[in-house]
Amino acid sequence: xxxxxxxxxxxxxxxxxxxxxxxxxxxxxxxxxxxxxxxxxxxxxxxxxxxxxxxxxxxxxxxxxxxxxxxxxxxxxxxxxxxxxx
Numbered sequence: 889x890x891x892x893x894x895x896x897x898x899x900x901x902x903x904x905x906x907x908x909x910x911x912x913x914x915x916x917x918x919x920x921x922x923x924x925x926x927x928x929x930x931x932x933x934x935x936x937x938x939x940x941x942x943x944x945x946x947x948x949x950x951x952x953x954x955x956x957x958x959x960x961x962x963x964x965x966x967x968x969x970x971x972x973x974x
Contacts, residue, residue: 895930897915898928898930899912899913899930899934900912900924900925900927900934901924901926901928901937902923902925903925904923906947906948907947908947909925910922911931911935911938914928
């Protein structure tokens with residue numbers, strides 16, 4: 889097994905439909921459901937890149953669901969304020 893500091897193989901940063909990131913060896917076909925994100929380099933370079941760009945670890949579907957709940961709450965709050973002032 890390679891130590892991360894000794895590993896000089898080339899990796900691709902990959903992303904899935906939930907906008908979750910991983911790395912995959914560049915000389916291998918990506919796993920089903922994953923596509924290249926556009927960054928390749930050493931393991932350390934790819935992991936550093938992911939640390940910078942993947943700032944919200946929640947899956948996309950969860951982020952969208954939580955956003956919908958917040959919008960519904962805001963709309964309900966606006967209606968309650970309008971009803972109180974009528």
